[in-house]
Amino acid sequence: MPGENLTRAEAQERAALVEVDSYEIHLDLTTGDEVFRSTTTVRFRAREGASTFIDHISREVHSVVLNGTELDPALVNDGVRIQLDDLRDDNALTIVSDALYVNTGEGLHRFVDPVDGEVYLYSQFEVPDSRRVFAVFEQPDLKATFRFTVVAPARWQVVSNQPTPEPVVEGETGTWSFEPTPRISSYITALVAGPYTVTRSELTSRDGRTIPLGIFCRASLAEHMDADYIFDTTRKGFAFFEEQFGVAYPFEKYDQLFVPEFNAGAMENAGCVTFTESYVFRAQVTDAIRERRVVTVLHELAHMWFGDLVTMRWWNDLWLNESFAEWASTLATAEATEWTGAWTTFQAMEKTWAYRQDQLPSTHPIVAEIRDLEDVQVNFDGITYAKGGSVLKQLVAWVGLESFMEGVGAYFRKHAWGNTELADLLAELEAASGRDLGEWSKLWLETAGVNTLRPTIETTQDGIITAFTIEQTAPAEWPTLRPHRLAIGFYDEVKGKLVRRERIELDVAGAVTNVPQLVGHLRPALILLNDDDLAYAKIRLDEQSMATALASLRDIDDPLARALVWGAAWDATRDGETPASDYVDLVLANIGAETESTTIRLALAQLAQAARTYVHPARRAATIERIGDALWSLVVDAEPGSDAQFQFVGAFAGLASTERHVDALRGLLDGSRALDGLEVDADLRWQLLDGLVLNGAAGEAEIAAELASDDTATGRQFAARARATIPTAEAKEAAFASVVDQAGASNMIVRYTGLGLVHVNDASSLDAIVDRYHEAIHGIWDTRTYQVAEGLLVGLYPAVVADERLARTTREWLERNESTAPALRRIVVEHLAGVERALEAQERDA
Template sequence: MPGENLTRTEAQERAALVEVDGYDVALDLTTGDEVFRSTTTVRFRAQDGASTFIDHISKQVHSVTLNGAELDVAAVNDGVRIQLEGLQAENELTVVSDAMYVNTGEGLHRFVDPVDGEAYLYSQFEVPDSRRVFAVFEQPDLKAEFRFTVTAPAAWQVVSNQPTPEPVVEGDTGTWAFEPTPRISSYITALVAGPYTVTRSELTSSDGRTIPLGIFCRASLAEHMDADYLFDITRKGFAFFEDQFGVPYPFEKYDQLFVPEFNAGAMENAGCVTFTESYVFRAQVTDAIRERRVVTVLHELAHMWFGDLVTMRWWNDLWLNESFAEWASTLATAEATEWTGAWTTFQAMEKTWAYRQDQLPSTHPIVAEIRDLEDVQVNFDGITYAKGGSVLKQLVAWVGLESFMQGVGAYFRKHAWGSTELTDLLSELEAASGRDLGDWSRKWLETAGVNTLRPKMELTADGIISSFAIEQTAPAEWPTLRPHRIAVGFYELEEEVLRRTHRVELDIDGESTDVPQLAGHLRPALILLNDDDLAYAKIRLDDESMATAIEHLRDIEEPLARALVWGAAWDATRDAETPASDYVDLVLANIGAETESTIIRLALAQLAQAARTYVHPERRAATIERVGDALWQLAEQAQPGSDAQFQFVGAFAGLASTDAHAAALRGLLDGTRTLEGLAIDADLRWQLLDGLVLNGAAGEEEIAAELASDDTATGRQFAARARATVPTAEGKEAAFASVADEAGASNMIVRYTGLGLQHVNDASSLEPLVARYHAAIQPIWDSRTYQVAEGLLVGLYPAVLADERLAEATRAWLADNESAVPALRRIVVEHLAGVERALKAQQRDA
């Protein structure tokens, strides 16, 4: 990655010199499997006599022509930047190059489907990767019109930001000349090409325009593509956002393309949204995943206004893009679709992510300091998405939804096709609501850390509350105490149901806030702070409430209240305030009655983490065995064909640890054992096989046989995970070497290998990798693109060891590499924090 960085200062200096009118980008995709011809002509204005640079990462630049003069390519091009000297008031630059296809999801990704041998392409440009496809001033505030001309096999689908024109066909080759885009940022331009299968529809926008719709996926997945459902969600999202924002959809068409080996969930390219094709359900998935897909669809749609129509000036406001889309998509999901419990899901999943991220040493204010591209790459995190979305939810509660939407609509109209900063939005929200948001911004957006809220009360001899207060604390590193809008709920057990019997809502601030409204009430069985999840804060239960929760969590009537209690219990476990073994007991006693798919999914993942890394090492093996036994029993007792049954079987496969467990997995896999209602499809077969490999009950022969029957992209990823799961030191070393020692593995193979490497019951097989990993950190960072480097450094870290030897090795690397770039150090610092937290939890569990 050396030389590919761009600092904010450089971007500001360039923006002061240059204003871009438009690009003509011609791409020839018929030149082979490794490179494609890229010809860029850019028209821009500049200060007379100024010098600057344009970005382009390519295999070879053939020519650079500036204002009619041929420049010496060797003199002006270093492989990352092309230097431009002696600029005029009006300039025209043409760059002809061979650019490279990638298999890392950064630039123009090329994938060959093992099912039919067909090649599929898609672009992914955020943060700095349109420069891998064409010459460009790669920063969000230098907006321009982009006109793409694409030469490709005539039988392909070719899709970009503008409606696809009819190609000019000569023999087997076609050329598509797209109309220019509106003024947009380079990172949301897009190109998707290949023999994709498409389903088309349309809708009518609020201004009366007909908006063409398209849903695309690979031909070998087409039978699994539920396009009608996705069109229905899309129409509901359009109607909801156009009504709420008061601004019609800003582009001419809306295509949604499900593409292979995608690094993220989706990307908001203007009018040309790309999604991970794991959202094309070839096998059974949990209801949690189905709901997440809906939220993702609406998240990207919200970006068409917030992010695409109006774009941040620099990446320090990335949070505003993502937080707004996260909040808006959850609101739309809850109010415009059948997934009415979306805010419960938000609390369970997003806020858990936010609280975890906000307690790392690398936490940062929501408005982060983004000095350069490396800073922003690591900032796609729980602060940027989940904490920001939580804080926006709180802001909406404070100013009112109607005022908030009025301010947002005014912001879109005022800054359409422009670039903005946070203050531009806040000024519109202040005008609409009449509130001063300066203090709110300083405390919530410009400081880091999460507050913890605890109830404090005094009781009379007969259990009457004589005084009640809410205490607020903050970590020493981030000592800000913040104002919160909060509710307090009282819950009593009535006919075996724990339901709310009283609620008060109030503003709190400072170290302690009295709640006189609760004086005189009989102390209830459960007191729940932050009832209805209005605030962004960790909560603690008093001892009696915790005892009630442990015994009756399954009996809490409202899903959101259950989610809050689940979250509080896990948070206390992570903070080593309660033993991990108690959390294991809590999950096993209550998860069988849980009805919310996302809560089940999250609790099972946390159960695995607690059993493997948080319980004391002396009782770890026994705990894992006990959990496996309980999960199998839960699977047998679950309603046939239910989401819970499906999740319990998957969790059992992941934690199986005995011969009896392996026998159950083998029976499900070969059909000699059945669970009523459970279909053993291709993906579940891989999960069951993974559990057998974990226990040494299957190996390469079985993996190869399963892959032979499922030689698909997904099958190959599952096979990589299974091979990395082999529970021996030799197996772990082979998995590590397969992706770390040689470049070439795709982004998804890297990801799945990491998942298998860390899938252990006995973590001693990872001990030889401690020194190996730390020796490889800097070479990996220096030799790989960001996405692959991060995937390797996260996936190959032997975190499950969670012992002092691992912590010491990581501390030593940090001490010896103080000059390593901040983005790299952050990854390693977060690893160390995870191990140190696990060690504290183990000590508490002792």
Template sequence: MPGENLTRAEAQERASILEVDAYDIELDLTRGDEVFGSTTTVRFRATEGASTFIDHISAAVHQVTLNGVDLDVADVDDSVRIRLDGLQAENELRVVSDARYVNTGEGLHRFVDPVDGEVYLYSQFEVPDSRRVFAVFEQPDLKATFRFTVTAPARWQVVSNQPTPEPVVDGDTGTWSFEPTPRISSYITALVAGPYDVVRSELASADGRTIPLGIFCRASLAEHMDADYIFEKTRQGFAFFEAQFGVPYPFDKYDQLFVPEFNAGAMENAGCVTFTEAYVFRAQVTDAIRERRVVTVLHELAHMWFGDLVTMRWWNDLWLNESFAEWASTLATAEATEWTEAWTTFQAMEKTWAYKQDQLPSTHPIVAEIRDLEDVQVNFDGITYAKGGSVLKQLVAWVGLEAFMQGVGAYFRTHAWGNTELSDLLSELEAASGRDLGEWSRLWLETAGVNTLRPAIETTADGIITSFAIEQTAPETHPTLRPHRLAIGFYDVQDKALRRIHRVELDVDGARTEVPSLVGHMRPALILVNDEDLAYAKIRLDEASTRTALGQLRDIEDPLARALVWGAAWDATRDAETPASDYVDLVLENIGAETESTTIRLALTQLALVARTYVHPSKRTATIERAGDRLWQLASEAEAGSDAQFQFAGAFAGLASTDEHVAILRGLLDGDQRLEGLEIDADLRWQLLDGLVLAGAAGEEEIAALLATDDTATGRQFAARARATVPTPEAKEAAFASVVDAEGASNMIVRYTGQGLAHVNDPASLQGLVARYHDAIQSIWDSRTYQVAEGLLVGVYPGGLASRELADATRAWLAANEPAPALRRIIIEHLAGVERALAAQERDA
């Protein structure tokens, strides 16, 4: 990726001499399969006589005209930047170029639907990719208005940030001339075009305006698009956010578009939000994914205010955009929709992600040092989203929800259509709450690492508490002790359930915090530090509570309390404090009684990881076999048609290893064996076939046959995963070569191939990839765009080996090379994962 970087220093220098007023962008989408026409006219003010550059990653630049003078294209353009010298106080620049369609999800993505041959386009510009479509000063603080004029087939839908106008039609071609946007950053501009199916509706905003709504997806998926439900969640989110923020929705319409081969979950383009079409459910999905879709819908809606109306000045405050949207969407989900246990889901998924990320050698403060665009790319991580959201939750508990929302509303009103820094938000929160947030910011936002909290309890012989304290520790690499607002819950048996009988909320600070209010109480069966999950910290259970949790986890009545216990057990396993085999026992003995879909989903994912890489290798085969047996038993015993039944059946297929497992999977596929209530739909059929492939009982013939019945984009992705799952060294090397040695695979094929490579019961089939992977690292990084390079380097790493040999090879590569910081981070995270697995194996020996 040489030449495409932009440093913060360059951005600051450019912002010091420029003020951008308006862009007029003309795009011609009728020029074939590879390139499209792009003409940009931008009006801007500048320091007279200054020089700067405009960004444009193009296929070819044909004309550059600055203030009426044609510049020598060969002299000023290097296909990434166009140099601009001798600026005037008022300037007009016109750039005529060809730009390339992509299949990487970075720029204007072009997809051909295998079902009907139709072409679908969509833009994805965050972080630095609007420059792949038009010439632009690509940094968030150079806001401007954007007017798009788009020429495309007349039968297409064409959608951008502003309401779609009627096209001017000439034969089979139409031209859509959009009104200018408000002043926004380039990365939230958008274009979506193609024969999308659309459902329309509207809602009334708090200020009395009628806001048009649209939901779009590919025509071949339209029968599966539950638009009425998405509209309902959208209306609930609008009402909630407008009431909480005290600021009406800032844009003229709100379209939500579900697009193919999307790299992320969604993107907050102003008034034109794009989502992964995995959220169009063509087959049964877990309740966990249904809930996640609601959170994602509300996450992007929250961004319309926080991120789009008010935008960070530079990417070091990216965390604030994402953390706020993550926290606000969870709050809205819990309080405005039927998913009332959203904070349980947040604990299970987001905090688990955050704790994992915060213990990697690549961890960083929430407010990270973002020197350039490469730093931004790697900081879309669990710190940016999940830890930041967790810390905001703790801040809200400290200052109070009402004061927090008052401060946020004032922030929106004061800085509307502008750019801000963290201090701008903190000053509004301080004014609303009366609290000094300087020290809080220093300890929580400017330092890295996660603390661990443990109860220290002394009792009399008959169980009366004589001393109670919370002990706080920090890792040696990040030794900061922090203040925590948290609750302590006492749980005891009532009517055969473990219920909370007492709760105290307090501030914890320093290495030891005494809790005198608990002295004199009878010790309960279970003591839960961080009850209700207010604090961001790993927790440990005392010895007696651990015994209760292991024996009676299923009896804890409150789902959030259960999730906290599940999380504590997982953290202790990852930290090699408890044997991995104990975690396997915990899951297999308790997961059948769990009611929360996300908790089930996470525990089953962790079970597979532990069985394959954390238990001692001498136990691996027996553990995988036992897990598969128990998962089939759980699926057979679960309520017919339930989410639990569906999850247990899928997890069973994912761990299939014996002849008996193969017979069950074949029976389910052939219809000879049934589970009442379990529908074998298209996606589950692929999961079952994956299980047969994993167990060595199916291969290319069966994969090709199933693909012939499901030759869709999703089917082709599943087929790529299944081919990479074939458990032979030859198949693994062929799958590796298909995405590493041959360029051109789409971003989704790369992702699914990586999933299949990692899907092993016997990791020996991956041994041949160790040298191949390390030999290919630098060439992958040098020859691919960031998204594809990262997807490859993460997806095809043979981490399932979890061996000393793999760790040594990765360590040797790091010692012999001087990679770019973003590349080094990917590789050291791989190494950390292998070392953690080796420590867990040793503990489990």
């Protein structure tokens, strides 16, 4: 992996030398199971006599012809770059190679469906992986037109950025010759090919064009593809964005393809968006995931304008792409779909992610320093997406939505098909709003860290407020105190509910802000800073409000207010200000009344983390048992068929720890115990089996039997997780070795193996993995592609051990490897920070 890097300095130097006109790319997908033939002709201009390089990762380069002259591949190709010397003003370069299919989700991914043996291909090029398919100047500011010609089995669907032409068929082989794309960056080009099932529709754009729509998935999943719903969401998104931006959709068609073994949620390839096929619901899923799918569909659609039509010059402005799409998709979800509570979901999920990321030693300004490709790979994080989206939300509140959208529309029109930097967007927003954004940018985009806001209140004996201040603090490493626009809500009991009776909105700045407008008011039962979640800041509750929350969180009427209290309680737990056992009590006492699916999902995940790593080890086993008992009671008491019932069953399976728990799981799995409204489908069967395996009540024989009845891609992933969950040191070592000592496991098998490895109630089975992991770090980084290396290094770290030995071993590795690659070091630094935080929480819980 290290030899595949590209620095920003190199990219800037190349951009100063080269201007690319066009690519003609011919791909022959009929040459076997391992490689495909790739022929690229690129036309570009350069400074006379200059030298540069083009990127291409392949198995073998057969020929390189530059301006009619044959170059010796052995001399000019190092396997990653092809050297180009003595360039002319106008150049034509043709490279013929054999490129490799991958099973890592980087380049052209090849998947064989275990159900029917069919082959499915799809490309994933962000950040630097179009070079694995064709020769290319792999950087976002060297835009060009791309004309694809593809040879493939005639019965396949072949999809790219432009509308799919009719193939020329000879026997069983077809040739598809696509029209050239507009000028776009290489990372948003795309190719998807295979016997995909397709459903087609269309819509009318604001400029009167008919935009063809397509939805694709594997044939073996087609019965589960709810295409009409996706089309409906897409139409709502088109109408919303075209109206808000004042700019018509920029491409000729819009295909959405649900593909196997996808590394992320989705990818914004121009007119050819790819999604994880986990969004094709073959079994019951939570409402949280259904809502997340809608947000993801709209996120990728927003990218057609912000990212695809107008693209960042270099990856330091990646946040502009992702933060804008994150904010815009949440706005569209809330205002244009049935998921009107999307901002509550945003607070619960995205802001929690952002606050967690922003407190790591590796935190960085939203506008991050991106020195090279390795830097950008690790910056697909909670700062780039969630903090950036949160800060944009605050900016919109400051300049006004209408002015913000006016500026964004002007930005799209001015820079269409070009590349930009942050200053270009700020200039248009300043022109539209009349506000100077220089100071705002400096404070919010160029500094890191999250502020904490806490109220200080003085009252008379009968509860009349005599003084109200808001204290703002910042971490020592990032001491910036920022301006915040926020609201304060007063909540009191009305007919058994905590209801907001008063709200004020104000600006907070500096270390202390006085709030004189609240003096003389009667103190309520609950005072909530950042009501309505306008600001990006952690909040604390005063002592009386915390007591109210602990006793009556379930009674808060407004879902967003509840989410804010849930978040404040979790932040205080993570920061060691309140004992983890108190958080366990809070969840168990209130989760049964929560109505918001994402809030439930997040609270249950945090409950498991608190029990396994934040509660003091002396009471951990008893706490896990108590949680299991309480979760089963919640299962029994839940409304039949409800989202809550479904989530409680899954959480119970994940935390089961006693014979009583095992008996309940076994009964649900074999059908001897039924719950009204609960269908035990294929995916839930795997969760129940996983709980049995966790407790040593099932093993390889039961896993093999379940796999025999569900020998699908999903079934194989669940089986990998279950095998890694077997609670013995031998099984953990075997699971670790299966993906570390042997190369070749697909990206999804790596991911699911990691999920099972660290799924323990008793972490002693991972004792040997502590040393094994640290010994393997360099070998993993040096021999695997980035996505697989990251999957192994993140997924296999035994964080659940959470003891001083693990912290010491990780600390010693960092001390011995001070000069290692920054991106690798960042991963390990983040692991250590997590363990140290867990140790502090355990001490507080003692």
